[in-house]
Amino acid sequence: MSSLATHDQPGAPDGPATPQTLMRALEALSPAQHTLLREVARYTEPVTVTELAVGMGLHPNSVRESMAALLDAGLVARGRRPAVGRGRPSWTYRSVAPAQPSALAREFADVCAAVADHLADTVPDPEAAARDIGSRWARRMVDVAGPPAGKNGQPLDEPQRIDVHGGRLRLLLSSLGYGALSEETPGRLTLHQCPLRIEGQVPSPLVCQMHRGLIDEVLQRVSHGNVEAELTPFAGPDHCTVALHLTKRDAATA
Incomplete structure (x- = not known):
């Protein structure tokens, strides 16, 4: 390179x-x-x-x-x-990569931080509520429902399925400003940017739960429930990671 x-x-x-x-x-x-x-x-x-x-x-x-x-x-x-x-x-x-964060992006991050504060102060289970916000965000933002990735509706083998859906998720997250890059291992992504993070501040864990809800909903739609993801906030000093894997239901039949 x-x-x-x-x-x-x-x-x-x-x-x-x-x-x-x-x-x-x-x-x-x-x-x-x-x-x-x-x-x-x-x-x-x-x-x-x-x-x-x-x-x-x-x-x-x-x-x-x-x-x-x-x-x-x-x-x-x-x-x-x-x-x-x-x-x-x-x-x-x-x-394709997203444009540089703008003033509008900063305002969006401020709103999300305020929502996280509100959830922490008023909701019995703020983490579940934050994930639900992320899920609703995904549903309102993009209609990604489609046919199963396999030929004629048949499931794909694990490496190909993880690879395909990891690529779809990476491109979607990049379009939203997450600076997502694929790792060598299929289905593993590194997120180098956060559109919901205010510069110089550590985001609320509830903001990370919003990310988790977004990712879970997207994968639920594009994989028809066959693939799940594990989000690890701040896996490194300047990035988070996402690891895709088959659902327990699907892994049992693989």
Whole structure:
């Protein structure tokens, strides 16, 4: 992965700018396009078609064809890597990332902090109430219900199912400002940003419960109850982690 600077250009102007359009674009991807999108998401810096082709063991033309579809859908951004010597600058690609937090995001974080304070002071079970808020947030924000991920409604094997739903969750969380990145282990995500955190302050544990409710509801809808997640707030000094796993019901039949 090169550290050379790039200048990003957005994908299609009518590409996914909201969680709703993002999820619709994801549902329309072919298996090859989805695989490529997950591979691009593994890179913390923009990557070229050649680098992707080498890493995936594919012909560059195959990667280029799938990348064009991702760019048209607005799921990746394209930029130029400065040329070395007399060669032409290379196109580079990265998965979509949220814009920098704005004043509106700060106001949203303030409101969530106030809600957390209210729950702590007035509700018998504030953690359950906070999770319910996150769940309701997910239901109001995006309709992610769809057919099971398996072919003809049949369940997928564990690694593929975890990988597919982990990729969907990562893109949705990134679109909301969580700075989500995939880890090497399928279904493990690292969240490097928090749209509900006020800069310089440690968020209330109830805000983390709102996150948990959001994630649980999204996974319930996209996996039809087959996949659950464990959210670990502040797993490191500057990040949280999410680990996906099969439900006990599904694991018993796997």
